[in-house]
Amino acid sequence: MLKVxxxxxxxxxxxxxxxxxxxxxxxxxxxxxxxLDPGKCLAGCRTCVEVCPVEALSRDDSDAxxxxxxxxxxxxxxxxxxxxxxxxxxxxxxxxxxxxxxLVVGPEPERLAQALTSETRRLFGRSLKLRQVSAGGCxxxxxxxxxxxxxVYDLGRFGIQFVASPRHADGILVTGPVSKNMxxxxxxxxxxxxxxxxxxxxxxxxxxxxxxxxxxQTCNGVTNLLPVDLFVPGCPPHPLTILDGLLRLLGRIxx
Amino acid sequence: xKDRQTAFSNPGCIALAQTPAQDINRLRRTVIEGVKNxxxxxxxxxxxxxxxxxxxxxAVLGDIETRRLFIMRAPVQNSYPSITVDLPLAERFxxxxxxxxxxxxTNHPWLKPVRFHESYRQEHHAQPQGxxxxxxxxxxxxxxxEGDEIHEVAVGPVHAGIIEPGHFRFLCHGEKILHMxxxxxxxxxxxxxxxxxxxxxxxxxxMETLAGDTTxxxxxxxxxxxxxxxACEVPxxxxxxxxxxxxxERLANHTGDLGAMAADVGYSPTAAFCxxxxxxxxxxxxxxxxxxxxxxxxxxxxxxxxxxVGLAAEINLRLTKIYQQVEQAVDLLWREPSVLARxxxxxxxxxxxxVKLGLVGPAARACGIEYDVRxxxxxxxxxxxxxxxSTWFTGDVYGRAFVRWLEIKRSVNFxxxxxxxxxxxxxxxxxxxxxxxxxxxxxxxxxxGEICHTVVTDERGRFRLYKVVDPSFHNWLGxxxxxxxxxxxxxxxxxxxxxxxxxxxxx
Numbered sequence: 001m002l003k004v005x006x007x008x009x010x011x012x013x014x015x016x017x018x019x020x021x022x023x024x025x026x027x028x029x030x031x032x033x034x035x036l037d038p039g040k041c042l043a044g045c046r047t048c049v050e051v052c053p054v055e056a057l058s059r060d061d062s063d064a065x066x067x068x069x070x071x072x073x074x075x076x077x078x079x080x081x082x083x084x085x086x087x088x089x090x091x092x093x094x095x096x097x098x099x100x101x102x103l104v105v106g107p108e109p110e111r112l113a114q115a116l117t118s119e120t121r122r123l124f125g126r127s128l129k130l131r132q133v134s135a136g137g138c139x140x141x142x143x144x145x146x147x148x149x150x151x152v153y154d155l156g157r158f159g160i161q162f163v164a165s166p167r168h169a170d171g172i173l174v175t176g177p178v179s180k181n182m183x184x185x186x187x188x189x190x191x192x193x194x195x196x197x198x199x200x201x202x203x204x205x206x207x208x209x210x211x212x213x214x215x216x217q218t219c220n221g222v223t224n225l226l227p228v229d230l231f232v233p234g235c236p237p238h239p240l241t242i243l244d245g246l247l248r249l250l251g252r253i254x255x
Numbered sequence: 256x257k258d259r260q261t262a263f264s265n266p267g268c269i270a271l272a273q274t275p276a277q278d279i280n281r282l283r284r285t286v287i288e289g290v291k292n293x294x295x296x297x298x299x300x301x302x303x304x305x306x307x308x309x310x311x312x313x314a315v316l317g318d319i320e321t322r323r324l325f326i327m328r329a330p331v332q333n334s335y336p337s338i339t340v341d342l343p344l345a346e347r348f349x350x351x352x353x354x355x356x357x358x359x360x361t362n363h364p365w366l367k368p369v370r371f372h373e374s375y376r377q378e379h380h381a382q383p384q385g386x387x388x389x390x391x392x393x394x395x396x397x398x399x400x401e402g403d404e405i406h407e408v409a410v411g412p413v414h415a416g417i418i419e420p421g422h423f424r425f426l427c428h429g430e431k432i433l434h435m436x437x438x439x440x441x442x443x444x445x446x447x448x449x450x451x452x453x454x455x456x457x458x459x460x461x462m463e464t465l466a467g468d469t470t471x472x473x474x475x476x477x478x479x480x481x482x483x484x485x486a487c488e489v490p491x492x493x494x495x496x497x498x499x500x501x502x503x504e505r506l507a508n509h510t511g512d513l514g515a516m517a518a519d520v521g522y523s524p525t526a527a528f529c530x531x532x533x534x535x536x537x538x539x540x541x542x543x544x545x546x547x548x549x550x551x552x553x554x555x556x557x558x559x560x561x562x563x564v565g566l567a568a569e570i571n572l573r574l575t576k577i578y579q580q581v582e583q584a585v586d587l588l589w590r591e592p593s594v595l596a597r598x599x600x601x602x603x604x605x606x607x608x609x610v611k612l613g614l615v616g617p618a619a620r621a622c623g624i625e626y627d628v629r630x631x632x633x634x635x636x637x638x639x640x641x642x643x644x645s646t647w648f649t650g651d652v653y654g655r656a657f658v659r660w661l662e663i664k665r666s667v668n669f670x671x672x673x674x675x676x677x678x679x680x681x682x683x684x685x686x687x688x689x690x691x692x693x694x695x696x697x698x699x700x701x702x703x704g705e706i707c708h709t710v711v712t713d714e715r716g717r718f719r720l721y722k723v724v725d726p727s728f729h730n731w732l733g734x735x736x737x738x739x740x741x742x743x744x745x746x747x748x749x750x751x752x753x754x755x756x757x758x759x760x761x762x
Contacts, residue, residue, distance in 0.1 A: 003590065004524050007583045011528055027538065029545030029560065053457040073460055075551055132417040136442050138758050139419050140467025140548050146417045150530040164415035179761075181371055181392035181441045182420055185412045211460040217372065217445035235550065236467065 015154050019253050024240060031074045031089035032238075034105055038065045040086040048078035048087055054204070054213055069095060070103035070207040073235040096232045096245025100223060103207070103231055113230055115251030120196060124170050125250050127159045130200070131169035131193065135186050136179030136218060137210065140236035141203035145173065147239040160246055166190075171198035171229070177205040177218040178225060190226055198229040200246070203236050210235060262323035265632035266479040268695035271711060274326050279312065280336070282329040286314050287341045294318050295626070296613060297698065297707040299338070299348035300722045301356050302328070303375075310358060315696055315709055319631045324696050337363040344613030347728060367395045370440035370761055375448070393422040393438045404429050408743065412441045419757035425743060432738050432746065437731055442761035450721040454481070454689070463550050465723055466759030471497075471504040471540075472701030473723070473759075474553040476708040479634055480697035481555045484712060485687040489635065491678035493557030498636035499673055500540060500549050500558075502666040505702040507536035509617075509659040509666075510581055512754045516656055517588060519748040520597040528584035535577045539570055557683025571674045578667045585660055598653035602737035602749035605650055614733045616704020616726045617662065618753055620646045621654030628700035642669050655752040689716035701726060703756065725759030 016024050026032070041063070048065075049057045056071035057078055065086065067078075078087045094112055097103050102111040115121055134142050145162075148155040155161065163169050166189045178186055190199070201222050204210040209220035219225060232245045247253045261269050277285075290296055295317040302311045309330040317324050329335075337360035338345040349360040350369045357374045359366070371392040393412065406427055412420035420441035426434045446461050462477040463470045475497055482489060489497075514529025537547035544552035544560045552558055562570075588594050604614070609622040619626060627644040629637045645661035647654040691714040699706045704726030711720040734753045738746055 004587060007524065007528070007587060010583055011531075011580055014531055027541040027545055029543075030541060031545050051456060053460050073550075074546075075460065077456070131413075133413055134417070134419045134442075136420075136444050136758075138464035138467035139756070140464070140470070142417050142419065143468060144547070147530075147534055150534060151527055152531055152534060162417055166413075176442070177444060179442060179444050181443055182412065184392075185420065185441070189413050211457060211464055212444045212446075212449075215445045215449060217443055235464075236548070238547070 014152050016152055018240065018243070019247055026091050026093060026238070026240075030091050030093075030238070031076055033090050033092040033095050033110075034067050034069065034072070035088050035090050036065050036067060036105055037086045038063075038107065040084040041065055042084060045083070047081050047083065051077040051081045053077065054211065064107055066104050066106040068104050068208075069233040070100060070231060071204060071213070072233065073204055073211065093238050093240045094244050095234065095237075095241055096230055096248060098230060098249070100207075100228070100231060103233055113245050113248040115254075116198070116229070116249060120198070121251050123196065124198070125252075128171070128246070128250060129161050129163045129169045130171055130173045131166045131189060132162055132173045132175070133186050133189050135174055135176035135182040135206070135222070136212075137176030137203065137205040141175035141205070144236045144239045145175065145202060145242060148243060153239055153243055155243070158247060158250075158252065166192035167194070169193050169197075171200065173200040173202055174206045174222040175202050177209045177212045177215070177221055179218050183219055183225070186222070187225065198249075199226045200230040200232065200249075201228045202232045202242060203234060207231050207233060259318070259323065259325045262318070262321070262325040264322060265317075265324055265628070265634050266483040266695065266697035267324065268483045268690070268693045269326070271692050271694050274328050274694060276311075276328050276330070279329040279331055282312065282314060282327050283336060283338055285327060286316065286338055286345075289316050289318075290342055290344070293320070295705070296342070296344060296348075297324070297696065297705070298709050298722055298724050299345055299352070300709070300720070301331070301352045301358055302711060302720055303356060310356065312352075313709075315707070317632060317698070319626065322632055324632070324698075326694060326696070331358060333357070334359040334361050336361055339363050343611055344729070346732065365396075368440065370443040372440070372443055372445075392440055395438060397424045397436050398426060398434055400426050400433060402428075405433075421757050425746070427743055430742050430744070432741055432743050435735050435738050435746070437735055439731070439757060439760050442758040444762070446762045447721055447723060451718055453718045453721070459554065463548075465762065466725060466756045467548060468508055469504065469701045469703065469706070469725070469756065469759060470548040470550055471500045471553060472699050472706050473708075474549075475501060476697045476699040476706045478553055478555045479699065480695045480708045480710050481686060481689065483695045483697060484689045484693055484710065484716070486690070487556055487684060487686045489557050490681045490684060492561075492680050493682045494635040495673050495677055496543070496558045496562060496682060497553060498640070499670050500543060500552055501699070502670050503536055503540050503543075504549060505666050506663055507533050507540070508702045508754070509663050510536060512751060513585055513588070513656060513659055516598075516652070516748060516751050517594065519751050520594055522588070522591060522594050525584050525588050528580065532577055532581050532584065535573070539573060539577075542566065542570055554683065556686035557681070559683070561682045562677065567674050567677060571671060574667060574670060581663060585663075588656070595653065597745070597748060598656060599649070599651060601652045601745050602741060602752060603649070603651045604733060604737050608736060609650065609733070612733050612736065613729050615729045616701075617655055617658045618730050618733055619704065620644065621658045622650035623648040628698045628705050632698050634698070636673065640669065640672060642666075652748055652752040691716040703727060703754065704730065723762060725756055727755040727757075727760045730755055731760065
């Protein structure tokens with residue numbers, strides 16, 4: 001027993017201060033929210049649009065460049081291929097949004113996720129129980145969602161908890177493109193959650209299908225199947241991106 | 256032996272036309288005898304016929320003594336005599352062939368669906384007539400038993416924790432598990448089919464997401480296969496960085512598993528410490544390339560990011576510190592009698608059974624099988640900087656935990672050795688053109704065990720077939736056997752000690 005206490009002291013404290021404290025530092029090579037500088041674009045250039053593996057980039061008739069971070073795998077192929085450095089990836093992990101449209105980075109100002117209505121906030125703001133449904137991805141989103149339970153993020157301190165049964169839950173957090181073989185199980189789990197309930201789509205797969213977009217064996221994410229209240233982009237999203245999104249949804253972070 | 260004249264080392268390729276073609280009975284005999292003499296069955300698959308040709312059954316074998324790989328093929332019509340009858344480890348391969356192409360291995364003991372998808376060829380399926388009309392995931396024949404106190408427990412596909420979907424059916428007598436059956440396929444997303452016609456701009460992303468926790472392992476196996484096809488030599492610095500990334504992946508996952516095993520027996524100190532330390536290892540991978548899982552690092556021809564002196568020193572420093580903390584955290588496990596009581600003699604697989612089932616990775620090494628791709632079929636940096644194989648002899652949960660701990664120690668040493676002697680020069684070269692009409696095999700020892708990628712190219716160098724064998728494909732049956740006669744409360748700890756992939760299996 002003494003050894004356990006000694007080890008506990010040696011291991012030290014590791015819980016991050018976010019959101020009260022300073023923003024945690026991310027590695028220099030981390031690819032967060034993309035920054036577009038369309039002023040640098042060459043007329044008619046479509047290099048970045050063509051190298052993107054999942055058609056996240058588009059350039060319309062007015063020549064405006066748009067990047068859909070709901071589809072983006074953050075592979076940086078666009079950044080590397082651009083002859084004019086018009087695209088770069090910042091180290092900002094705050095990317096979750098409340099509507100699918102807000103995930104499209106373009107000339108318009110960014111809109112981060114906003115809090116639920118005051119009624120739902122009254123219900124969920126202090127205690128949010130989520131059932132996680134893994135629906136056909138690669139397990140990386142699940143792993144980094146699990147990380148929220150470690151002492152580093154300590155999700156419990158915000159009153160958020162992952163529970164074992166949908167009957168105990170206020171909503172579901174979905175990962176994966178929703179394989180056809182998981183479609184029924186996902187819908188049944190959603191049905192089992194008592195109303196009012198929320199849906200969180202985590203990762204490029206759950207939002208739009210990820211690398212498996214348009215495969216016959218998948219449903220291109222949960223967006224087509226259920227009403228989504230929070231979109232958390234990334235492939236996979238950094239645990240901080242998920243945490244930030246959940247806290248914004250509950251009105252715990254406002255700025 | 257004549258069949259082995261066209262053998263090659265890992266990774267390697269030969270012309271498809273040069274692959275020894277033989278009669279199915281002879282192929283069957285060679286595979287069965289080969290495996291009985293210690294060869295490894297790395298892959299068994301069907302290459303569908305092209306323009307009025309015949310389907311061909313391919314077997315890829317590895318001979319540990321000569322460190323060579325060899326391929327055989329035999330034409331098959333709608334059926335062939337099952338190999339599983341004599342070689343249980345071929346069970347899943349044959350079920351897969353039947354499900355995909357409707358080619359039936361006759362006398363196979365139980366042709367259940369593997370991934371619950373329709374046959375790739377219409378009107379050509381192996382399931383009983385009418386079965387495919389309502390092919391529902393998890394709907395199959397399960398083993399039955401009857402009697403007093405016999406009952407079934409069904410779990411999944413949505414589990415209680417944050418893990419992937421799968422369906423387990425326990426056949427119990429009171430609290431004792433008589434047998435557990437596993438139905439997977441819920442994660443099936445059609446990756447192997449989507450790879451045909453490649454490589455294209457999405458191929459590397461499929462590889463990095465075959466199994467998210469094995470991003471480096473699978474991306475590396477793919478790149479090695481491609482480099483074998485284009486006769487490309489990866490510069491030494493690139494090889495070293497690849498090996499560092501692969502070992503970091505092993506460290507993160509093994510540490511996470513030890514923590515999760517502690518959690519499953521209710522020992523929270525190690526569970527809490529290791530959960531955090533796993534993340535610290537992931538953050539080291541993120542220092543290399545920005546992504547905690549190593550996405551974007553491994554690319555055909557080498558690696559996409561270099562390491563300067565400062566960064567190498569930083570990783571070295573952090574690694575030493577994390578390792579010390581892992582050592583403290585894991586040491587608590589081996590000292591705690593209540594943990595050892597749950598770990599020891601739980602979920603035992605003896606060596607004979609492990610060989611019969613064809614187990615790979617830590618699960619096999621925990622039974623005393625000295626097999627590790629990094630040593631037996633070394634590629635890249637492992638040819639120059641050897642690593643020791645970690646084995647134990649008990650074959651129980653304790654053994655699988657202890658082998659992980661041994662591997663953690665050796666991986667840390669290996670990474671430090673490489674970081675202190677990083678070769679100079681470029682990190683990548685242009686991989687070049689892919690040769691057409693060839694078959695390539697690439698092996699990597701991922702943290703779960705042997706990963707095997709087999710590629711067949713058409714005349715233009717496009718993928719005609721891409722076969723991925725994740726270590727989980729070999730090991731799921733091992734878990735089913737390990738829990739026999741155990742209490743049902745010990746299932747979670749047995750499951751975690753195998754730590755298998757659902758998505759890597761389902762593809």
